[in-house]
Amino acid sequence: MTRPLLVSSSRLIPAVVTCGLAACVSNKAVAFTSRVNLAHAAPIDGMLVMNVQSSGLDAALYQGFEIGLTQRLGSCGVRARVLHGPAAQLDPALDAGKVIQPVAVMSIELASPPSIHAIGFSSRVSAVFALKLEDITSRQTIWVARSKLEFFLHADAKFGAWFATQVVSRLRDDGVLTDCPATAAGWPEVDLPPDPAAAVPPTEPSPP
Secondary structure: OOOOEEEEEEEEEEEEEEOOOOOOEEEEEEEEEEEEEOOOOOOOOEEEEEOOOOOOOOHHHHHHHHHHHHHHHHHOOOEEEEEOOOHHHOOOOOHHHHHHOOOEEEEEEEOOOOEEEEEOOEEEEEEEEEEEEEEOOOOOEEEEEEEEEEEEOOOOHHHHHHHHHHHHHHHHHOOOOOOOOOHHHOOOOOOOOOOHHHHOOOOOOOOO
């Protein structure tokens, strides 16, 4: 039995205070518009994600995003690996593909350079991402989305993991991933590496 085409309307997810990660993160929001076609899609238990990093945003944000994305997909029963490099130079049949045995390939790219707006003594960043998920066997696009992300400058790895959670939650809510934790159950905490800045002890004042 084939699954029908589903068109999802846009949705804004504000987060004035969110404590799903190791600490609360504030002042961020994400909006999604997505289109789904699962008619020729196999159940997804392995996924390759193509080169999500961009010089337009902070490296710490992307580190948290990659870690969060891999762990969130794992919570949905999906083996996942992020590959770096131009998509045209990557072959899912190589080593990573043999380990992951991917059913689908996801690409996540900045749709345009991020814009920065001054708000008082701070700056707010707005970035639009284009996301696409393709079924490897049928070569059909099964999920297309655009996501507008807004946050204050100097976002860290925890924020990147939060954004990854929103992406995988959207895949779950659109019916693309069917083995994720239920919305009411919530997500497990993302296991991020220690913040290097937090490991630096405060400087002791010199004795007189």
